Structures are given as C-alpha cells and as structure tokens.
Amino acid sequence: MRTRPSAAVVIAVGLPLLLAVAVAAIGITGRLHRVERAGGGTAAPAVETGPLALVPVDAPDAAGPECAALLAALPAALPADDGPLPPRPIADPSPPAARAWAAAPHPAVLRCGLTRPAELSPTSALLEVNGVQWLQLDDGLPEPEMTSWVAVDRPVYVVLTAPTTAGSGALQTVADVIRQTLPRTDVAVR
Numbered sequence: 001m002r003t004r005p006s007a008a009v010v011i012a013v014g015l016p017l018l019l020a021v022a023v024a025a026i027g028i029t030g031r032l033h034r035v036e037r038a039g040g041g042t043a044a045p046a047v048e049t050g051p052l053a054l055v056p057v058d059a060p061d062a063a064g065p066e067c068a069a070l071l072a073a074l075p076a077a078l079p080a081d082d083g084p085l086p087p088r089p090i091a092d093p094s095p096p097a098a099r100a101w102a103a104a105p106h107p108a109v110l111r112c113g114l115t116r117p118a119e120l121s122p123t124s125a126l127l128e129v130n131g132v133q134w135l136q137l138d139d140g141l142p143e144p145e146m147t148s149w150v151a152v153d154r155p156v157y158v159v160l161t162a163p164t165t166a167g168s169g170a171l172q173t174v175a176d177v178i179r180q181t182l183p184r185t186d187v188a189v190r
Helices: 007-037 065-073 169-181
Strands: 098-101 108-114 126-129 132-138 146-151 157-163
Touching: 065 108, 065 169, 126 169, 132 169, 146 169, 157 169
Parallel strands: none
Antiparallel strands: 098 108, 108 157, 126 132, 132 146, 146 157
C-alpha cells in the first residue's frame, strides 16, 4: 500500500523548488531588461532635443554664398526609418553653416564648407545618391553607429553625419537639396 507524503514533506521539498523557479524567473527578467536597455531589444534609446554643442572644425568656405543657399533650402525635419528627425538647436558658440537634427543614439549633423577630406583619393569608392557623388566614412567601430557622407562633386564640401539606424532618407533628402542648390563640379581627388 502506498502512503501519501505528509504536508510537511511536500512543503519541505516544494518550497525550495518554488524558490529556485522564482529566482530563475527574476534573473531572466532582469537580463531581458538589460538587453533591451543596451539596444538589443525593442526599447529605443532616448532622443536628446536640447542644444547640441558642436566642436569647431576647419570650414574655410562655410561663410560663402553656396553654404548660405544650401542651409536656406534644407527642410526643418529630415526623414528617417523611425519617423522624421526634428531640428535640434546648436549651442553657442554656433559654428557657421551647420544644422542638427535630433536622432538616437546620436544626432544627425550637417556641415557645409569644410576642407577636402584626406580620405578622398583617386581610388576612393564613391556612391551616387540622387545625382550627388558621396564619399562614405564610418566611425570605425566593428558595427558602425554613425556614418558620415561627404558630397565631393560640388563647389563646397558638405558632410552629413547620421546614425546608421536612421536609414537613407536623410541622405536622399540632403542629396536632393544639394543637387538643386549647388552646381556640379569635377571631383578633386588631389
């Protein structure tokens, strides 16, 4: 004849088992939450919208009429995969011929009138987007977070730096504005 275990035995065996399941569930939930915050899940990084401090760079043609025309023609917002990127103010002292848009994990920034990029050579691979020749430069990380695109076939160099997660909408829009406002020139590789 079989005997049933007493309530004390069931509790003595069941309680540690229940505790182990609860601890495992808490651990798994915490790990999933950390993965989401690190960008591996569905949680989106926060988008900063306050004034953006930009480091000064050599931009000898920034005060020229070409950059003024380009900046005047740029739209307030740029398209991106997750919706439009709203304009972001630039903190004082504001460098000339620069615009910024709020994006995550980093803002999108356009600068006009910069010097010829040192990376531009006779063997540089260029990409044509909407009639504009671009030199692509990434941030050098194994999985780049940011890409800079340099328009190299216009009278002034224009650089758009944007998060890789934003997609190609911003680049296409800026290319359209460049094509409409700046005349095409030969690419000066040296």
